[in-house]
Amino acid sequence: MGSIEKIHEMLVSKECSCTELTKSYLDEIEKANGELNAYVNVTGDEALKTAEAVDKKIAAGEEIGMLEGVPMTLKDNISTKGIETTCCSKILTGYKPIYNATVWETLAGENAVMLGKTNMDEFAMGSSCETSYFGGAMNPFDSNYVSGGSSGGVASAVGANIAAYGLGSDTGGSIRQPASFCGIVGLKPTYGAVSRYGLIAYASSLDQIGPITKSVEDASIVFDAISKRDERDSTSKGFGGDTYSKLNNDIKGMKIGIAKEYLEGIRDDVKEAVLKAADIYKSMGAEIVYFDLPELKFALPVYYIIACAEASSNLGRYDGIRFGYKTEHYNGTHDMVCRTRSEGFGEEVKRRILLGTYVLSAGYYDAYYKKAQNLRGTIVKAFNNAFEKCDVILAPTVPMTAFEKGHAVSDPIETYLTDICTVPVNIAGLPGVSVPCGFNAKGMPIGMQLIGKSFGEAEILNAAYKYQQAAAENFKDTKWGVKL
Amino acid sequence: MVTREDVENIALLSKLFVPEEELDGLTKSMQEIIDFADTINNAPTDGEDFDDINNLSNVFREDVVVESYDTKEILSNAPEQAEDHFLVRNRE
Numbered sequence: 001m002g003s004i005e006k007i008h009e010m011l012v013s014k015e016c017s018c019t020e021l022t023k024s025y026l027d028e029i030e031k032a033n034g035e036l037n038a039y040v041n042v043t044g045d046e047a048l049k050t051a052e053a054v055d056k057k058i059a060a061g062e063e064i065g066m067l068e069g070v071p072m073t074l075k076d077n078i079s080t081k082g083i084e085t086t087c088c089s090k091i092l093t094g095y096k097p098i099y100n101a102t103v104w105e106t107l108a109g110e111n112a113v114m115l116g117k118t119n120m121d122e123f124a125m126g127s128s129c130e131t132s133y134f135g136g137a138m139n140p141f142d143s144n145y146v147s148g149g150s151s152g153g154v155a156s157a158v159g160a161n162i163a164a165y166g167l168g169s170d171t172g173g174s175i176r177q178p179a180s181f182c183g184i185v186g187l188k189p190t191y192g193a194v195s196r197y198g199l200i201a202y203a204s205s206l207d208q209i210g211p212i213t214k215s216v217e218d219a220s221i222v223f224d225a226i227s228k229r230d231e232r233d234s235t236s237k238g239f240g241g242d243t244y245s246k247l248n249n250d251i252k253g254m255k256i257g258i259a260k261e262y263l264e265g266i267r268d269d270v271k272e273a274v275l276k277a278a279d280i281y282k283s284m285g286a287e288i289v290y291f292d293l294p295e296l297k298f299a300l301p302v303y304y305i306i307a308c309a310e311a312s313s314n315l316g317r318y319d320g321i322r323f324g325y326k327t328e329h330y331n332g333t334h335d336m337v338c339r340t341r342s343e344g345f346g347e348e349v350k351r352r353i354l355l356g357t358y359v360l361s362a363g364y365y366d367a368y369y370k371k372a373q374n375l376r377g378t379i380v381k382a383f384n385n386a387f388e389k390c391d392v393i394l395a396p397t398v399p400m401t402a403f404e405k406g407h408a409v410s411d412p413i414e415t416y417l418t419d420i421c422t423v424p425v426n427i428a429g430l431p432g433v434s435v436p437c438g439f440n441a442k443g444m445p446i447g448m449q450l451i452g453k454s455f456g457e458a459e460i461l462n463a464a465y466k467y468q469q470a471a472a473e474n475f476k477d478t479k480w481g482v483k484l
Numbered sequence: 485m486v487t488r489e490d491v492e493n494i495a496l497l498s499k500l501f502v503p504e505e506e507l508d509g510l511t512k513s514m515q516e517i518i519d520f521a522d523t524i525n526n527a528p529t530d531g532e533d534f535d536d537i538n539n540l541s542n543v544f545r546e547d548v549v550v551e552s553y554d555t556k557e558i559l560s561n562a563p564e565q566a567e568d569h570f571l572v573r574n575r576e
Binding site for chain 2: 094095096098099231234235297298301302304305312316319320321322323324325326330331332333334336337338339341342345350351353354355357358359361367368371372373374375376377378380381412413416
């Protein structure tokens with residue numbers, strides 16, 4: 001049973017009140033956050049107010065929903081009305097959205113208890129959470145290691161049991177990579193499965209919102225709740241999430257594909273753990289199919305060109321006029337905007353804006369942006385072909401385990417390479433779920449990724465659930481937080 | 485080849501200032517990233533763009549009048565405002 005169902009049962013059976021539960025989460029945040037830096041803003045008063053409302057309903061004998069009263073968190077790029085939303089950037093300090101993101105409107109409508117907003121790489125640009133204006137969130141398995149990025153704060157909080165679940169966003173791996181580093185589950189849904197209205201944009205053709213949880217059941221429950229059509233995000237399809245009822249289906253005969261290219265340049269301990277998972281699937285009656293996917297070698301440069309191009313446009317709105325930070329001393333409007341942006345954005349964000357502007361500028365547009373869009377088509381077709389040979393693709397989530405503090409900051413290209421296994425899924429708009437599949441010699445978690453066909457969330461979550469049942473020892477708890 | 489002048493020009497287009505002492509370092513790191521991006525140059529091009537394959541097209545909707553946000557609410561996040569407008573001064 002996952003954390004969400006467990007909390008639901010505790011509340012319904014009156015084993016504890018929602019207020020008591022919320023208070024213990026807030027106490028544990030207080031104890032852990034100094035070391036982990038998972039939360040950048042704790043909203044205790046609002047959380048307790050919601051908890052009280054849930055308790056009143058329970059006392060009155062009313063039925064409560066599965067997510068009602070469950071303490072959770074949101075990444076700080078998801079808009080929350082009246083609650084500061086900064087993307088962990090200096091340029092948005094003090095910004096309080098005047099509307100809710102659709103995902104939060106949905107969950108708040110179900111009386112989800114939001115404990116606060118969690119840390120992230122500035123504007124979701126990074127792989128270690130260390131580009132955050134507030135400093136990085138640390139790994140609950142060992143706080144000398146990073147939590148991963150960009151949704152590092154959510155992963156750190158969920159891994160440390162100081163939130164039952166959280167929502168992150170994934171543009172090139174930002175849900176799956178920190179989930180892998182922190183030994184938990186992270187689902188990046190199909191492009192169009194979840195509304196991004198109110199998600200502060202990084203790269204609009206790649207961004208998706210999804211759950212970060214302790215178990216596959218939890219990921220499934222949260223995905224089903226947030227996956228629906230929204231008029232305000234015209235890319236949302238509204239096929240509806242119906243994955244929970246399909247968990248625990250027999251996987252006998254399921255074809256699980258392994259692309260050779262996904263195992264190249266991967267650290268030995270990670271490769272071993274992923275291949276061991278393949279053996280477990282085989283013992284459950286699945287068929288393992290090996291094939292080549294040579295187009296994957298273009299995925300990373302294609303990703304950085306497209307993501308940075310879109311970011312350079314999306315981040316044009318920060319001008320010191322309508323919201324957020326504004327420079328103090330200036331001479332003329334151009335000077336004001338330039339100073340505001342130069343002082344407000346961090347180094348990595350500026351680097352990506354400059355790169356994006358470069359690949360879109362006259363003379364370079366065809367060689368970089370247009371070429372990348374064309375190769376994006378090639379990669380989509382390669383995945384389509386691959387899914388004629390198999391039902392689900394098994395791959396590592398990250399070529400390595402969590403790195404030590406300060407390691408990622410030194411070399412941009414080396415840091416970009418950590419995204420090599422996650423970006424193809426965003427480029428092709430596919431769903432992918434990261435699941436813990438072992439530990440390295442130092443006890444740091446290893447993650448594997450199950451990639452599905454477009455809108456194939458039910459299939460990958462079912463495969464992930466089967467694995468979780470067969471290899472429960474890889475879903476280890478940490479010393480922190482609320483023990484349910 | 486990314487030059488100092490390129491970086492200065494891109495920075496201007498991006499409305500970012502690059503301090504003189506950071507210019508060489510940034511030019512070098514931009515060159516490294518562009519070299520990395522150049523690895524796609526030898527990739528075969530098959531003439532079918534992403535948009536064609538995924539049958540992507542614009543999404544239209546009826547132009548329906550709906551209630552919008554209150555001016556005061558919208559202005560509540562502005563660093564400076566005056567008389568229901570965003571205030572932009574030419575000088576501090």
